[in-house]
Amino acid sequence: MNQTPDREGPASRFPTIRQVEAGAVLRWLQAGWNDCRRGGLASLFYGACFATTGWLMQVVFAQAYALFAGLTTGFLLLGPFLAMGLYDLSRRIELGEPPQLIPTLAAWRPNLANVGLFAAVLAVVLLVWARASIIVFALFFAGGLPSFGDVVRIVLTFEQVDFALVYFAVGGFFATFVFAIGVIALPLMLDRKTDAITAAIASLVACGRNPGPMLLWAACIVVLVGIGFATFFFGLIATMPLIGHATWHAYRDLVEREGQTCPVDE
Template structure:
């Protein structure tokens, strides 16, 4: 465990507030390169999580193939809850950073390190997801003028820019929810795992990172969404490789975006 984790506990009143620092606009590409390096060095445990992501994506598509109003909400939830699924990947990167082995077993229960605060954070993102899921259904009911299509039919309508009123409202509202979720989760879980930081400070620290580096964070968000979409469009096979790289890259983003503890 890092020196930070050894010298602090979740109740330590002296634990300093996480301080954001500047990151260059091109930094996200460096994080992805480092994530790829972690993936190559620890392929087996990384692929385990990649297959978990792919399995979830496949399940979402299969179950909601003919109820796409639910699929959009659940797929959005896939993005909102991704940081929790990637905890094991953060731990792999942390262990590699310390020169430890890349065993899968220790990463499966890493959440126990700060379970209470991770649970609080899970509730916050869970509420955001549930509200977005409900809003998604309401938007479909109010603005979708045609019969709800299956997955391929919906995508074809998006490409042809049909139902423009619906698309504008749907993606506009979705952007708001995604921005909230992204803003509070940029470095929250790595903070809670590495420093045993409390949930509120971790979320506020993430928001501080967003406001200090708006351009870099916008590029980071675009890359995350783009890679995730590529993963889904490759019949979920891309998720097997791309999600572990993103998870590892997020750890390196955390390291670079926050001042280290003294």
């Protein structure tokens, strides 16, 4: 594996970020799939939680699809936090421990303050995006908000290309921001009890040092989440655990383990 680790001073607490090749993404997905199989019902539980939340929001906001669209897509902005249990499952599997569900439900507790701070940032981003989503809908549908069927038809038939471009551009901005600060932040906080600011900066550095692999990994996440949405959230039962477990292995590949100066994931 072509990795060129940074060097850090002995007193530095900042993690060493490594460079990986684009093919690493396939390894992360393969390792994530293996963890899904080993995690079994524990992994599927988290996927079912994502799917159930989608169904509940669809019922609650059945007549307000502008808000539903914003909250549904924005809900996934909280994904890095909500997937902490999946990271912990992968960590336990890595350590040879049984992949039990109950201990992972409180994976955030050992680093509560920093995980809570990061979750609060994600929640603020979610609220801002939900508001921005409503504004975009209001600008393009001044005569009244469209139904869900109208939105799907407009997007698929390119009836209002300007609406689709603006909506996805604004949404993409928020998604890119969350991805950049969170791609390895929460696994790092879980594994090393790192503070939230250091973890977010480390995530930014990982993206900066590996733009190609990170863009490919982001595209994979979009595709997997899109499959979940296209199947009326049923697909999230399988795709969200895959993303969560693979993210743990991305973290292991991108961050050099403490006390080691050589590749650890072959």
